[in-house]
Amino acid sequence: MSEAVADATVSPALEIVGLEAGYGPTLITRGISIVVGVGEMVTIIGPNGSGKSTTIKAIFGLADVSAGAIRLHGDEITGERADRLIEMGIGYVPQAGNVFPTLSVRENVEMGAFTMRSNVRRGMERVQELFPLLRERWDSKAGQLSGGQRQMLALARALVAEPSVLLLDEPTAGLAPQIVDQVLVQIKEINESGVSILLVEQNAIKALRHSDRAYVLARGRNFAEDTAGGLLKNPDIGRVFLGLSGAANGEAESEI
Numbered sequence: 001m002s003e004a005v006a007d008a009t010v011s012p013a014l015e016i017v018g019l020e021a022g023y024g025p026t027l028i029t030r031g032i033s034i035v036v037g038v039g040e041m042v043t044i045i046g047p048n049g050s051g052k053s054t055t056i057k058a059i060f061g062l063a064d065v066s067a068g069a070i071r072l073h074g075d076e077i078t079g080e081r082a083d084r085l086i087e088m089g090i091g092y093v094p095q096a097g098n099v100f101p102t103l104s105v106r107e108n109v110e111m112g113a114f115t116m117r118s119n120v121r122r123g124m125e126r127v128q129e130l131f132p133l134l135r136e137r138w139d140s141k142a143g144q145l146s147g148g149q150r151q152m153l154a155l156a157r158a159l160v161a162e163p164s165v166l167l168l169d170e171p172t173a174g175l176a177p178q179i180v181d182q183v184l185v186q187i188k189e190i191n192e193s194g195v196s197i198l199l200v201e202q203n204a205i206k207a208l209r210h211s212d213r214a215y216v217l218a219r220g221r222n223f224a225e226d227t228a229g230g231l232l233k234n235p236d237i238g239r240v241f242l243g244l245s246g247a248a249n250g251e252a253e254s255e256i
Contacts, residue, residue: 012074013038013196014059014165019068021051021058027066028054030220036165036198037212041191043228045204045241046217052200053095055217056169059198060085060092072165086115091163091195095170098154101143105134105153108142112157119162127156130190148179152186159190166190168199172206184210204242208232216241 014036022028029051036042044052057063059070061082070078072088080088100108109127113120128135131152137145142153151171158166171187172180180203188210191197201207208214211228216237224237231237 011038012036013040013072014198015069015071015074016055016059017069017071019055019058019065019070021054021063021065021068023054023064028063028220029058029217031068032217032220032222034198034215034222036196038164038196039191039194040212041188041197041199041210043199043201043204043207043211043214044217045201045207045214045231046223047241049219050217051220052217053169056092056167056198056200059167060090083115086161086163089162089164091158091161091166093151093154093158093166093168093171095173099142099145099150099157101141103142104139105142105145106138108153109134109156109160112160116161120160123160123162126162127160130159130193131156131186146179147175148182151175151183155186155190159195163195165196165198168197168201170200170202172201172203180206205232 012035016032016034019029019032020027032051032055034042034044034055044055046052054063058065061080065078069076072090077085077088100111109124113123116123133149134152134156137149142150145153168187172183175183184206187197187199199207199211208228208231214226214228214231215222216224216231224231226234
């Protein structure tokens with residue numbers, strides 16, 4: 001398999017080195033290493049149980065880390081509390097339960113600003129500019145939003161604190177295909193605004209088309225890494241991890 005690392009000219013925004021993590025005595029990841037360069041969008045793919053979501057949760061302090069190191073812009077953050085991580089510049093959007101349905105859109109976004117000591121108004125205005133559909137529903141209950149709008153709200157709540165790195169765990173899970181495309185385009189726009197992104201995504205082919213690089217995990221370990229385009233062109237990756245036949249692999253490659 002191709003072995004690629006972040007562009008040497010790009011400073012690492014987030015580094016995971018030799019991560020062993022899980023829940024209590026159950027170990028899920030077994031020495032995983034990942035680098036997200038400043039300004040990069042990096043996707044993690046792999047089968048269920050390979051450690052994708054556990055890696056994201058371990059970064060954000062929601063899984064037990066037994067070995068390895070996690071660094072944000074060179075500073076060790078392994079084991080830090082979630083509120084401190086937000087203050088340090090990490091945003092996190094979980095797969096499920098990522099909005100408060102009985103609160104308004106505005107109140108949900110305000111919840112994301114709870115660690116901010118200044119510039120709250122600027123952050124609120126920024127997310128309204130990024131998500132005009134949410135601005136139109138500003139006083140509506142989050143429970144009244146569509147699935148795609150809820151994902152946008154979850155993104156907005158994470159972005160209001162102006163993170164430098166955004167962790168996304170299956171942001172398109174359960175969404176209709178056309179909504180999947182909209183959400184991934186929105187995520188890429190967030191990335192292009194200067195936010196480094198580490199994405200776990202079940203719609204792997206679509207996610208790779210928007211990504212700079214990607215890692216493949218299997219059985220809790222690194223299996224392969226390459227540019228996103230390189231993985232889409234790799235017939236072994238396409239067959240085993242993307243569900244592509246030779247012909248379908250060629251179609252995926254032609255759309256890069």
